[in-house]
Amino acid sequence: MTTYGYARTDSAQVDDQAATLYAAGCEVVFSDFRISADDPGPGWRELVDAVGPGDTVRVVDWSRLTRSAEAARFIRSSLEDLGAHVEVLE
16 A cells, blocks of 8 residues: 655645655655646646555645635545545645
């Protein structure tokens, strides 16, 4: 079982999020440098391809991933449908 991280932002804070996720024990961190209203980027697709049952996916804070409650629900439910446990650090 692997612990992944996912970071997404429209600013240079993506590096800060990645550092936070690695410090929180993530073995691999995927990221997208995108405006929160954009569709998921290549980092999201790579994460979905990598995640399997029993894995953990950590995010720093939902507000850093998206401003949309609907998008946050989509992210969480998509990962849980793959059998992953989702954790939010903040």
